[in-house]
Amino acid sequence: QNTARQCHSLSTPPMIRPRNEPAIAETWLMPSAMPRCAAGEASVRIAVEFANSIAPPMSWPPRITISHIAPCRPGKGARPSLIAPVRRLSLPKPAELERGVAVVTLPDQRWARCDIKSVSLLPNILAKQQAAEAGCREAWLVDGEGFVTEGTSSNAYIVKDGKVITRGLSNEILAGCTRRALMRLAKEEGVEIVERKFTVEGALAPDGGCLYSS
Numbered sequence: 236q237n238t239a240r241q242c243h244s245l246s247t248p249p250m251i252r253p254r255n256e257p258a259i260a261e262t263w264l265m266p267s268a269m270p271r272c273a274a275g276e277a278s279v280r281i282a283v284e285f286a287n288s289i290a291p292p293m294s295w296p297p298r299i300t301i302s303h304i305a306p307c308r309p310g311k312g313a314r315p316s317l318i319a320p321v322r323r324l325s326l327p328k329p330a331e332l333e334r335g336v337a338v339v340t341l342p343d344q345r346w347a348r349c350d351i352k353s354v355s356l357l358p359n360i361l362a363k364q365q366a367a368e369a370g371c372r373e374a375w376l377v378d379g380e381g382f383v384t385e386g387t388s389s390n391a392y393i394v395k396d397g398k399v400i401t402r403g404l405s406n407e408i409l410a411g412c413t414r415r416a417l418m419r420l421a422k423e424e425g426v427e428i429v430e431r432k433f434t435v436e437g438a439l440a441p442d443g444g445c446l447y448s449s
Contacts, residue, residue: 240409240410243410337370339365339366340383341362341377343378343379344362349408350405350410359388362376366387373387381434383432383435383438384408386448389448390402390408390414391446392417392444393433393442395437397442398426398427398429400429400430400441401428401430402433403431404430411448
């Protein structure tokens with residue numbers, strides 16, 4: 236799931252992949268990380284970094300070239316790097332699981348391609364900071380029509396009349412891997428999944444609500 240999402244992000248615009256899709260998938264199974272990940276103590280994040288393959292000679296004053304062209308396009312000589320750091324997993328506290336967490340709603344000020352996994356997350360960071368300053372765990376972002384899109388670092392759903400309601404996949408949200416796993420488990424348990432938009436007002440009066448991410 237993570238591999239497919241990463242390859243989707245690299246295809247818009249077309250970028251050279253550091254490895255093919257099966258090889259990237261194998262990176263998730265690094266022997267050094269798997270025991271801790273399987274025990275729920277750590278997670279692996281794979282990132283692709285782009286840089287020019289040949290560094291320009293140093294000169295003074297330095298010559299800085301600003302370009303908005305993707306540095307790693309096919310046939311352009313740039314070389315991508317695959318980075319796979321392992322980090323300690325931060326799990327919710329027992330009290331948070333029992334009582335829930337506070338969420339604030341904020342206008343969704345992100346760009347129009349939120350389905351692309353990238354490090355261009357400044358609007359998410361600013362909204363997350365606002366949530367923290369308000370004493371909340373997360374911020375649910377709201378589009379111009381009053382519908383909840385997702386959280387700053389999580390997907391969102393509500394439960395109504397025994398049905399799980401969550402926004403359908405589009406360029407407006409990130410295809411979360413935990414989202415996909417939850418939907419699969421819900422279907423296995425016979426819980427109906429409804430992919431549709433819901434408003435802030437609708438989120439205030441459901442049987443329950445949840446945010447989910449890795």
